[in-house]
Amino acid sequence: MPESPARPSAPAAGPTAPAPEREFTVAERSQFHLVRHRFLQHRLAVVSLGVLVALVLLAYVGGALWKYEPGQFTPDNSQPPSWDHPFGTDAVGKDQFAQVLRGTQISLQIAVLVALFSTLVGTIWGAVAGYFGRGVDTVMMRVSDLILTLPLLAVAAMLAHHFGGSWWLISLVIAGLYWAYVSRVSRGVVLSLREKEFIEAAKALGASNTRIILRHLVPNALGSIIVNATILVAIAILLETALSYLGFGVRPPDTSLGLLVSEAQTALTTRPWLFYFPGLFIILIALTINFIGDGLRDALDPRQTKVRA
Amino acid sequence: MLAFAIRRIAASIPILLISSFVVFLLASLSGNPLDELLFRNPPPPPEVIALETERLRLDEPLLERYWLWLTGLFTGDFGPSVHSTLDIGAELTRRFIVTMRLIALAMLVAVVLAVVVGVVSAVKQYSKTDYTATFLGFLFLAMPSFWLAILLKQAGIDFNDAVGQQVIYTIGASSVIEPDGFWAKVADTAGHMVLPTISLALISYAAWSRYQRASMLEVMDSDYVRLARAKGLSNRRVMVRHALRNALIPLTTVTALDLAAIISGAVVTETVFQWRGMGDLLLTAIRDNDTYVVMAWLLVTATVVILFNLIADLLYAVLDPRIRYA
Numbered sequence: 259m260p261e262s263p264a265r266p267s268a269p270a271a272g273p274t275a276p277a278p279e280r281e282f283t284v285a286e287r288s289q290f291h292l293v294r295h296r297f298l299q300h301r302l303a304v305v306s307l308g309v310l311v312a313l314v315l316l317a318y319v320g321g322a323l324w325k326y327e328p329g330q331f332t333p334d335n336s337q338p339p340s341w342d343h344p345f346g347t348d349a350v351g352k353d354q355f356a357q358v359l360r361g362t363q364i365s366l367q368i369a370v371l372v373a374l375f376s377t378l379v380g381t382i383w384g385a386v387a388g389y390f391g392r393g394v395d396t397v398m399m400r401v402s403d404l405i406l407t408l409p410l411l412a413v414a415a416m417l418a419h420h421f422g423g424s425w426w427l428i429s430l431v432i433a434g435l436y437w438a439y440v441s442r443v444s445r446g447v448v449l450s451l452r453e454k455e456f457i458e459a460a461k462a463l464g465a466s467n468t469r470i471i472l473r474h475l476v477p478n479a480l481g482s483i484i485v486n487a488t489i490l491v492a493i494a495i496l497l498e499t500a501l502s503y504l505g506f507g508v509r510p511p512d513t514s515l516g517l518l519v520s521e522a523q524t525a526l527t528t529r530p531w532l533f534y535f536p537g538l539f540i541i542l543i544a545l546t547i548n549f550i551g552d553g554l555r556d557a558l559d560p561r562q563t564k565v566r567a
Numbered sequence: 568m569l570a571f572a573i574r575r576i577a578a579s580i581p582i583l584l585i586s587s588f589v590v591f592l593l594a595s596l597s598g599n600p601l602d603e604l605l606f607r608n609p610p611p612p613p614e615v616i617a618l619e620t621e622r623l624r625l626d627e628p629l630l631e632r633y634w635l636w637l638t639g640l641f642t643g644d645f646g647p648s649v650h651s652t653l654d655i656g657a658e659l660t661r662r663f664i665v666t667m668r669l670i671a672l673a674m675l676v677a678v679v680l681a682v683v684v685g686v687v688s689a690v691k692q693y694s695k696t697d698y699t700a701t702f703l704g705f706l707f708l709a710m711p712s713f714w715l716a717i718l719l720k721q722a723g724i725d726f727n728d729a730v731g732q733q734v735i736y737t738i739g740a741s742s743v744i745e746p747d748g749f750w751a752k753v754a755d756t757a758g759h760m761v762l763p764t765i766s767l768a769l770i771s772y773a774a775w776s777r778y779q780r781a782s783m784l785e786v787m788d789s790d791y792v793r794l795a796r797a798k799g800l801s802n803r804r805v806m807v808r809h810a811l812r813n814a815l816i817p818l819t820t821v822t823a824l825d826l827a828a829i830i831s832g833a834v835v836t837e838t839v840f841q842w843r844g845m846g847d848l849l850l851t852a853i854r855d856n857d858t859y860v861v862m863a864w865l866l867v868t869a870t871v872v873i874l875f876n877l878i879a880d881l882l883y884a885v886l887d888p889r890i891r892y893a
Contacts, residue, residue: 404586407869411831412849413590416861419853420597496711500835503713504850516711523717523839527724537714544709 303553321359328360371429380440388448481558598856646859673767685779823879
């Protein structure tokens with residue numbers, strides 16, 4: 259594999275003329291191309307990405323085009339899956355396919371918002387703590403530890419009971435607890451990066467602390483951060499569905515995959531289709547995201563592949 | 568080692584204090600415990616409301632309430648519950664035993680399963696067994712705990728129907744009418760624990776077996792394992808005494824760190840199987856805005872998590888003699 263070469267000095271032929279095709283033309287490869295190349299070699303991750311994209315399209319595009327609205331009462335009560343109702347209907351005639359698509363939208367939105375928000379806050383928090391060290395580190399990390407000692411579900415349920423209802427408030431509640439995990443990861447990476455020569459060089463050049471953190475530390479830690487954020491989406495989906503199942507998450511008339519499972523559990527013997535489909539969607543989303551995260555880890559940090567499968 | 572343990576416990580007391588204060592603020596501000604009373608129809612006389620306000624210490628300022636709660640703890644008083652007849656301390660103890668039984672057994676099963684699966688996967692790397700185990704691990708990682716628990720519960724019900732009698736218990740932590748005699752009681756409790764333990768253990772083992780596999784692979788690649796082989800030791804001895812012992816060290820930390828997550832998992836599992844354990848206590852308390860019950864619950868679980876992490880740190884030294892806590 260060609261090493262990514264130094265940027266060629268300004269081509270004499272001018273920027274528009276293509277370089278002559280020679281036997282040993284060395285194409286420039288950016289970091290992005292290398293990562294994409296390695297990711298595409300991880301077959302399971304690529305398939306997972308395809309499945310996930312298909313699921314997202316199904317939820318948003320399919321949900322908009324489908325003939326039944328979520329929450330709409332149809333004249334067919336308790337129908338098993340058929341062409342008219344692919345996932346069957348519930349006791350009051352709601353089309354489960356429309357419900358599941360709506361639930362997928364809400365669950366995905368919550369999970370993505372949680373991942374984005376907690377990654378943003380957690381990364382900066384951990385980077386600042388790791389970079390400054392000493393007293394700042396101690397105080398900031400004690401705050402993270404504080405959150406980590408609390409059983410997440412309990413505190414999330416308590417906060418969601420008060421604030422809950424709308425999907426974005428639930429995301430904020432979960433993210434408000436989850437950033438502490440991210441800050442641990444980001445601090446660990448920054449601690450090892452802090453001692454590197456290029457940070458010393460930046461300091462010698464007179465770069466400000468803000469600039470060093472945002473321009474040098476965070477981009478170098480980006481690999482671990484992206485992998486972590488991906489896995490967070492899967493974790494957040496599971497937490498949100500658990501909260502909704504317990505009755506502290508998304509509330510009717512809106513729905514989420516967890517709420518759908520919760521509503522279906524009493525009718526497992528009479529209307530099993532209501533129970534299986536939302537559950538399968540949760541598993542499919544979490545599974546594909548985990549595989550994508552695995553592929554990203556291999557692509558962004560090839561050194562780790564030695565130990566991992 | 569004793570000095571280390573004492574120092575660690577002392578260091579965790581401020582953390583507990585601050586976290587209890589934060590939770591107290593959140594719990595007190597996140598709902599009015601009198602809601603149930605105020606919205607009752609017909610409305611109760613104002614004297615009743617005034618009495619309840621005083622009993623629940625709602626007439627005191629927030630900081631005063633926290634101080635009363637904190638000092639009350641030393642006399643074994645967990646504060647007043649919304650339900651005036653509920654003794655929080657006694658109720659919590661009873662529920663704690665029920666839930667910890669489940670958590671301890673599930674963790675034991677999960678650790679054994681994780682070690683066995685992880686080691687077998689590592690030793691037979693890239694074999695069919697390895698791929699199957701890896702896939703199952705990812706599957707359980709992606710499975711919502713309540714979904715798996717409901718499935719298992721239904722499987723138990725179907726099995727009972729097929730056999731024609733109650734073989735597997737699917738509801739409650741013990742029978743409503745407990746059988747006489749010590750052993751009959753033990754058998755009854757154990758029977759009720761089977762399905763919840765399986766579902767909690769399956770959810771927990773998956774991540775651990777991945778760790779175990781990775782650390783086993785790393786250890787098997789190390790020089791001292793190669794040396795042990797070169798000395799002509801049997802494969803079994805190399806694997807158990809040299810490789811496995813060292814590969815277990817990371818797992819102790821991961822297990823300890825995951826305890827808080829398992830407690831959350833137990834809350835969900837208990838809900839599915841309708842246990843009257845810690846999970847039910849917490850969820851009911853949150854619904855009733857029962858501040859002091861929530862506080863007692865979080866205090867107990869946070870203490871357990873901190874103690875467990877300490878034990879894991881001490882275990883570390885036992886497994887790895889290079890680590891010394893002076």
